[in-house]
Amino acid sequence: MVAASDDDSPDDGHTRSDKGSQPNVSTGMLSAVMEDYIKTIYAIESDSDGRVSTSALADHLEVTAPTVSSMLKKLEERGLVDREEYKGVTLTEEGELVALEIIRHHRLLEAFLTEQLDYDWADIHDEADRLEHHVSEELTDRIAEALGNPPVDPHGDPIPDADLSFPKESETIRLADADEGGRVTVRRIRHQGDAELRYLADAGVRPEVELTVVDVAPFGMVTVETPAGEQSLPEEIAQLIEVAPAAAADGVEV
Amino acid sequence: MVAASDDDSPDDGHTRSDKGSQPNVSTGMLSAVMEDYIKTIYAIESDSDGRVSTSALADHLEVTAPTVSSMLKKLEERGLVDREEYKGVTLTEEGELVALEIIRHHRLLEAFLTEQLDYDWADIHDEADRLEHHVSEELTDRIAEALGNPPVDPHGDPIPDADLSFPKESETIRLADADEGGRVTVRRIRHQGDAELRYLADAGVRPEVELTVVDVAPFGMVTVETPAGEQSLPEEIAQLIEVAPAAAADGVEV
DNA sequence: ACCCTCAATTAGCCTTGTCTAATTCTCAAT
DNA sequence: ATTGAGAATTAGACAAGGCTAATTGAGGGT
Known part of the structure; x- marks a missing residue:
């Protein structure tokens, strides 16, 4: 019963054939x-x-x-x-498609973990990093559907569609460049490590939240009024936050 | 294991002192x-x-x-x-705990895929087999919670609790041993490959379904009346189906 | 133009997990 | 008690990914 003709396991990058030990080189199936x-x-x-x-x-x-x-x-x-x-x-073009596929997996997983499994917004990266390589396209698409094909993930990063094109993004500026006294909506938080995310999650600054820019200090420290109170953010952090004028972005839809 | 390190000659004590390699040895990280x-x-x-x-x-x-x-x-x-x-x-005891952990992952994933992502009951095995090695305990527990800590997976297989003990199972008999004319509820479908599952899914025989045993032929072929109509099942298949008397197992509790 | 530094590549080895071929062990049948 | 078949193990290779040490290339400074 080894017959298994279509036994696809894109999982581990090992040779998949029975006898011939033929390297899986060709296309598809990356480790x-x-x-x-x-x-x-x-x-x-x-x-x-x-x-x-x-x-x-x-x-x-x-x-x-x-x-x-x-x-x-x-x-x-x-x-x-x-x-x-x-x-x-x-x-290459092909390489880019692979990248977009992985990004789609990653961001949909992040959205799923926060929205359906109540994960903390700043704590989903590792899980998604591991899982992104092991979810099938089928599962990815089902997750997307369950979430209503969201255009962005919990950090505000755009999620490629099933055809791997990015949805149109809204115009944003850096919080660090916002006008004092302006009212803005957080659209996206750029990030590399987890530290800044933790910081911002604790400060109550996350996508969809409306802020009032109280003060921009000479060297970049930005003070904002959040629903949870006033927060001062170092410039490095403020640079990571992309916002849009609250007026222009009325409502929840984009 | 080849030449270098992995010989098991009785008196070859050291050889294991390599500096460069980080032995993930101690417990915890299994591939x-x-x-x-x-x-x-x-x-x-x-x-x-x-x-x-x-x-x-x-x-x-x-x-x-x-x-x-x-x-x-x-x-x-x-x-x-x-x-x-x-x-x-x-x-060993420890090995068994590892096994139970993996089984917990696997069965909760299966339950999740069917219940929350609308996967077909007979089609979840591969996805769960890949993912079971990559979901964290955290995620596993959240999935369990989201599903209300189910005692069994979509095939009726019991799901170990977070403390890795099995829930109490209901008493069952093989469909192949049921009395003609009896009314039974399907409790569990034992399986190895996907073929039988596909067969049974198509026949409308799955856990929770009530059947009436119409006929048990001399050589084991079992004919049952399902909500979807009459079905004849080869003995090999009937042996995989565990049922409980429909009367005794009234309701959902046991 | 010539060096000197630093980035990149090559050489060579390790560990996992797998394979084939050869060898060794077990056990049931004589 | 012996033996032979079949199961299990040893031996030696290989591909993937990684590392360290050594070598090579690219460029900026003088």
Whole structure:
């Protein structure tokens, strides 16, 4: 009964055949590790234009440069990145699709964890990071449906559609650049680690919340009035918060 | 295990002092593969008393016997199995706890997929098999809570509590042993592959459904009246169905 | 132009989990 | 008691991902 013809387990990146021990090279079926590289290349590409360097990847992925170097060669062979020796890589079209797929998984998982399972907004990253590589497209789509195909995740980051295109984003400015006395709605919180998220969650600053900008100090410290009270935010933090004028964004719909 | 470290010559005490490698040894971090071995050992142990043989594991896991052999040594080192050379293994207490944890993950995931995401009852196995190794205890417990801590999964298999003890099970008999003309409620469907589940799902036979046993043929073919009509089930299938008298099991409580 | 530094790559080894081929052990049948 | 079949284990390889040490390339400063 080993017959199993369509036994697809995209799960571990091991050889899937019976006897022939034929490497799964061809297309499809990336290992979780490769997916992480692709996702990270995409992320770095997104906010620092140009090629992505070996060392930048090594930093983000917390592995050594030689490890990255050899993986980049494999990704190049798979046609997922364009590589120029000693210069770094960029994602190919196909690589970008893979990245978007993973981002879709990740953000929908985050939305699901917060909305259906009552997870704390600032505490969902690790769970989603692990799960994103193991949920099927089927499950992803069902989650999306259960949530009503949300355009953004709990941090306000846009969620690619099933066809992997981003929904239209609303216009935003940095909280650090807002006018004193202005009334704004938090739209998105950019983030890398968990520390800032924790900080903001505790301060009651999260997407959908309306703020009044009380004061912008000379060196960037921003004081805002939240529903929970007044909060002072260091500039580094204020830079991560994207807001829209509260008036223009009336209601809940966008 | 090959040449370097994994020889089990009686008097080869050290060799294990490598500095560079971070031994995840101590308890806690098992690989997904190891978890699969543990889970499978538990499953085989459950319905065929005694030690679990290398070849039985090789069959179930679809790997070769030498692969199993070397893995069993590792599991023994981790204290998860008791191993007797050439005789097979049994789970230690600790190994059993690991197994129960995985079973809890698996069955709660199955329940969640069917109840909250509208998955087809017979189609959840693969998804749960992949995910069970990657969901945290936190997530597992939240899922359990969201479902109201169900005692059984969609196949009627009992779900271990958070403390890993099984809930009390209701008394059942095999459908194949039921009296002709009797009225019964389906309690549980035992299964290994997906084929029988598909068969039964299509026949409208699933847990909670009430059946009337129309006929039990000499060689085991059982004919039942389901809400959807009359169905004839081969003996192999009827043996997988556990039922309780519909009268005795009135309501939902037991 | 020439160095010197630092990033990137190559070389070589490790650990997991898997495989095939060869060997060894067990046990039931003679 | 012996033996032979079949199960289990050992031996040796391999692919994936990782690491350290050594080497090579790219560029900026003088």
